[in-house]
Amino acid sequence: MLDLIIKNGTVVSPEMSTQTDVGIKDGKVVMLGDAGDMPEATRVIDAQGKYVLPGGIDTHTHFNNPPFMGIESKADFYVGSKATAIGGTTTIIDFAIQGHYDTTLPMEVLERRIDLAQRSVIDFGFHSVITNPTAEAIKQMKEIINFGAPSFKCFMTYRKDGIMADDAALYESFLQTKEHGGIFGAHTENDALTVHNIEKALNEGHHEPIWHAKTKNSLIEAESINRALFFAESVGAAFYDFHMSCLEGVKMVKKARAKGQPIYAETTTHYLTVTDEKLKGSDGINYICSPPLRTREHVESLWTGINDGVVHTVGSDDCSFSTKQKTVGGTSFEKVPNGMPGAEFRMAMVFNEGVSKGRININKYVAITSTNAAKILGLYPKKGIIAVGSDADVVIIDPDLEKEITIKGSNLDGVDWTPFEGTKVLGWPIMTISKGKVIAEKGQFTGCRGTGEFLKRKLHPDINSKIIL
Numbered sequence: 401m402l403d404l405i406i407k408n409g410t411v412v413s414p415e416m417s418t419q420t421d422v423g424i425k426d427g428k429v430v431m432l433g434d435a436g437d438m439p440e441a442t443r444v445i446d447a448q449g450k451y452v453l454p455g456g457i458d459t460h461t462h463f464n465n466p467p468f469m470g471i472e473s474k475a476d477f478y479v480g481s482k483a484t485a486i487g488g489t490t491t492i493i494d495f496a497i498q499g500h501y502d503t504t505l506p507m508e509v510l511e512r513r514i515d516l517a518q519r520s521v522i523d524f525g526f527h528s529v530i531t532n533p534t535a536e537a538i539k540q541m542k543e544i545i546n547f548g549a550p551s552f553k554c555f556m557t558y559r560k561d562g563i564m565a566d567d568a569a570l571y572e573s574f575l576q577t578k579e580h581g582g583i584f585g586a587h588t589e590n591d592a593l594t595v596h597n598i599e600k601a602l603n604e605g606h607h608e609p610i611w612h613a614k615t616k617n618s619l620i621e622a623e624s625i626n627r628a629l630f631f632a633e634s635v636g637a638a639f640y641d642f643h644m645s646c647l648e649g650v651k652m653v654k655k656a657r658a659k660g661q662p663i664y665a666e667t668t669t670h671y672l673t674v675t676d677e678k679l680k681g682s683d684g685i686n687y688i689c690s691p692p693l694r695t696r697e698h699v700e701s702l703w704t705g706i707n708d709g710v711v712h713t714v715g716s717d718d719c720s721f722s723t724k725q726k727t728v729g730g731t732s733f734e735k736v737p738n739g740m741p742g743a744e745f746r747m748a749m750v751f752n753e754g755v756s757k758g759r760i761n762i763n764k765y766v767a768i769t770s771t772n773a774a775k776i777l778g779l780y781p782k783k784g785i786i787a788v789g790s791d792a793d794v795v796i797i798d799p800d801l802e803k804e805i806t807i808k809g810s811n812l813d814g815v816d817w818t819p820f821e822g823t824k825v826l827g828w829p830i831m832t833i834s835k836g837k838v839i840a841e842k843g844q845f846t847g848c849r850g851t852g853e854f855l856k857r858k859l860h861p862d863i864n865s866k867i868i869l
């Protein structure tokens with residue numbers, strides 16, 4: 401007897417789309433083929449006319465985020481993961497960030513974050529962020545990799561917030577990840593230029609949200625990516641560029657990969673779908689995030705990068721602040737905490753802008769929302785594929801369902817706005833299955849608090865020596 405059969409749907413991987421039925425038992429995919437040849441199941445789901453895809457993997461969330469620019473993010477691991485699950489994602493990779501001038505060692509930070517995330521409804525992993533790179537902290541990178549959190553992010557900016565990693569920390573970190581089989585990544589923005597541009601803008605009397613984008617223009621990001629790529633090449637290590645937003649980045653990553661450098665780029669839902677015009681609206685303050693929203697030209701370059709295999713993953717960078725939280729420190733652009741909600745609508749927005757609008761095919765959609773993340777970040781083939789033996793993490797998407805995104809229809813309790821308000825989306829997740837259990841159906845959560853588990857990840861053995869994807 402099986403637990404679940406999904407029949408009549410189109411099962412998709414990055415390589416192919418197949419009319420096949422899926423048999424699930426004890427949280428795993430156990431059979432693929434004709435449902436008529438399978439044992440009976442407790443529940444049979446008819447997915448006629450629908451896509452049956454590996455559950456989404458969101459490579460970048462900030463739930464229960466510790467104070468960032470003085471303010472804690474709004475969504476906790478329960479509320480955030482629940483909304484994310486309804487939206488079709490079954491795995492999140494969040495961050496274990498040392499705080500502002502924090503002397504707590506990164507391994508302890510990671511253990512505390514794992515404890516806090518026990519309330520998550522979907523499986524979770526962590527990228528470690530070392531913001532206080534003492535010799536002892538850097539030495540712990542080996543232990544953290546072996547523990548199952550082998551990916552790291554550093555901030556190349558935010559010096560005044562006490563969380564920036566300088567070039568020496570960057571270089572040392574690359575050495576450690578190369579030596580011990582981890583992958584190093586960065587939030588790439590040049591701090592000195594940012595500070596200079598902001599001071600200049602403020603001295604000239606500019607305070608409006610659009611000045612966030614002007615002062616942190618794409619040159620700021622490009623210089624920083626270039627520097628990280630230089631260190632990666634010098635050390636002979638892989639690099640993962642977190643939330644890449646600019647066309648210069650796409651060009652540089654393409655060039656580095658052409659030389660054989662194992663470089664991977666993540667972008668986010670908002671860089672693929674929303675432009676800096678939003679910063680000019682009456683609610684422009686809400687749209688302050690870093691790197692900033694950019695022009696249409698940058699947006700389209702990221703889609704081209706996806707099709708060219710230069711941009712590999714799409715995270716949400718969900719770091720939600722309510723409208724009130726956004727202005728607690730003041731309304732001048734440099735005082736506003738950076739970040740936006742996004743995990744709930746990541747799968748729908750990328751489907752709409754990508755597949756429904758013909759920018760990418762369904763196979764590429766699966767690659768960028770799930771499979772590539774699993775391969776790069778050490779979850780494959782447990783996650784990121786519908787195959788016999790894999791976790792039964794599945795999202796069913798109805799490509800014909802059209803609905804408008806509104807904050808009223810959102811599940812992110814406590815957050816009173818969404819950057820995608822008013823978008824008419826064609827193609828919606830209608831069912832989410834996590835480890836064989838239906839946890840969301842037609843927009844309603846049907847799962848349980850705390851069923852998410854910490855995922856111990858192990859990277860591809862050649863992650864630092866060759867391009868694996």
Ligand code: URP
Pocket residue numbers: 462587688689690691717719738739740
């Ligand atoms: O603006 C952003 N991206 N906020 C979240 C923190 C980060 O840099 O990822």
Ligand code: ZN
Pocket residue numbers: 587642643690
């Ligand atoms: Zn960042």
